[in-house]
Amino acid sequence: MTESPPPSPTSPGHVLALLRAVGPMTRLELQERVGLSRVTVVERLEVLRGLGLVRQAGYRESSGGRPAELLEVDDTGRTALVADLGQSHATLAVVDLRGTVFARDDHRLPARHSPNEIVPMLLDAGRKLLRRTGRAETLCAMALSVPGQIDHELGVTVAPPTMPDWNRVPLREPFADTLGVPVLLENDANALALGDYYALGRPDATLVGLKVGTGIGAGVVISGHIHRGESGSAGEIGHMRIEGSQQRCSCGRRGCVAASASGQALIRELRSIGARSVADVVRLVGAGRGDAVRATEHAGRLVGTVLATMVTIVNPRFVRVGGAVGVLPPFLDGLRRTVEANAHTHALRNLDIGPSQLGENGAFVGLAGLVADEMLSPATVDAMTAGRTPLPERSPNSRSGGA
Numbered sequence: 292m293t294e295s296p297p298p299s300p301t302s303p304g305h306v307l308a309l310l311r312a313v314g315p316m317t318r319l320e321l322q323e324r325v326g327l328s329r330v331t332v333v334e335r336l337e338v339l340r341g342l343g344l345v346r347q348a349g350y351r352e353s354s355g356g357r358p359a360e361l362l363e364v365d366d367t368g369r370t371a372l373v374a375d376l377g378q379s380h381a382t383l384a385v386v387d388l389r390g391t392v393f394a395r396d397d398h399r400l401p402a403r404h405s406p407n408e409i410v411p412m413l414l415d416a417g418r419k420l421l422r423r424t425g426r427a428e429t430l431c432a433m434a435l436s437v438p439g440q441i442d443h444e445l446g447v448t449v450a451p452p453t454m455p456d457w458n459r460v461p462l463r464e465p466f467a468d469t470l471g472v473p474v475l476l477e478n479d480a481n482a483l484a485l486g487d488y489y490a491l492g493r494p495d496a497t498l499v500g501l502k503v504g505t506g507i508g509a510g511v512v513i514s515g516h517i518h519r520g521e522s523g524s525a526g527e528i529g530h531m532r533i534e535g536s537q538q539r540c541s542c543g544r545r546g547c548v549a550a551s552a553s554g555q556a557l558i559r560e561l562r563s564i565g566a567r568s569v570a571d572v573v574r575l576v577g578a579g580r581g582d583a584v585r586a587t588e589h590a591g592r593l594v595g596t597v598l599a600t601m602v603t604i605v606n607p608r609f610v611r612v613g614g615a616v617g618v619l620p621p622f623l624d625g626l627r628r629t630v631e632a633n634a635h636t637h638a639l640r641n642l643d644i645g646p647s648q649l650g651e652n653g654a655f656v657g658l659a660g661l662v663a664d665e666m667l668s669p670a671t672v673d674a675m676t677a678g679r680t681p682l683p684e685r686s687p688n689s690r691s692g693g694a
């Protein structure tokens with residue numbers, strides 16, 4: 292990825308970035324921060340208001356003089372189509388750049404589904420959803436999360452371990468071509484981790500987001516940036532091997548933690564008492580069925596052993612656990628106790644482990660934030676002010692404007 296030169300520190304895009312980072316400010320406060328003349332700041336704000344990116348957020352009382360107008364970023368006027376695709380489900384939503392969900396649409400998917408049927412289905416459902424909300428005109432981007440790795444340069448999925456038919460499938464192109472907007476791709480656990488990070492108010496801290504649904508994945512957010520790693524596989528803890536296990540995993544190997552502790556593993560284990568889906572596992576645990584509670588707590592302990600290693604290596608401030616299985620109390624109990632028993636003592640200081648607060652909209656909030664970071668970036672905003680529409684085919688996940 293080639294980085295374009297940084298935008299002028301006094302450009303409209305930069306002024307917007309400052310407003311996003313600091314929060315509501317008066318014109319005078321903004322002027323002092325950027326070190327520009329009053330005339331220039333007023334000019335920049337006019338441009339940003341013209342693009343619908345800045346709005347009034349009330350007034351700041353001042354001693355003596357008139358109350359000063361407070362300005363903030365307007366991230367509500369633009370729309371994103373977001374979608375979370377998994378092994379057994381696809382969920383779409385129409386959101387604003389804060390992650391406010393206007394409409395959502397859930398689809399159960401057949402086992403071993405293929406892109407040939409699912410991509411057109413998602414496109415069709417997405418367009419219907421946009422029409423239903425009446426926000427199609429303000430669509431600025433789409434973001435899609437999938438299990439496994441993503442080649443961000445090419446916009447293709449790479450070997451999702453549980454979705455063999457989705458290996459090296461171009462995903463950016465078909466959506467970008469049809470919708471005419473940039474398309475961002477993200478790993479599903481990364482999207483959830485980002486959602487929890489945004490929900491915490493974007494702290495200057497490290498967060499590990501763990502997702503335990505049908506499969507197991509994790510994402511690492513460091514001061515606002517997802518750490519994807521050299522090949523996009525950072526946080527793929529589901530396929531770390533646990534000592535002494537020979538259980539065959541959906542990735543083809545034996546002994547992965549996902550083979551013994553994922554939703555899929557729990558379905559297998561609880562089949563005799565009626566589990567056929569992750570929803571059944573959730574129901575059985577909710578009903579207090581002893582074997583279901585014990586198996587889920589055991590799964591939490593197994594995942595806890597690998598999470599303890601991750602906590603020791605990464606030393607995060609927050610761990611947020613999401614996914615249908617991850618938020619179950621027995622799972623969380625087993626997980627927390629094992630991490631506390633196994634991670635380095637110093638890594639446990641100030642460590643805050645808790646369930647994801649976002650429920651089933653977690654990935655959407657993360658994806659909306661990704662879209663916001665991309666579409667409200669100085670490079671994109673300055674391209675807009677210069678009347679240049681950023682092209683969907685440039686690498687939309689890079690921080691640059693493409694080369």
Ligand SMILES: [Zn+2]
Pocket residue numbers: 452529530540541542543544547549550
């Ligand atoms: Zn595996």
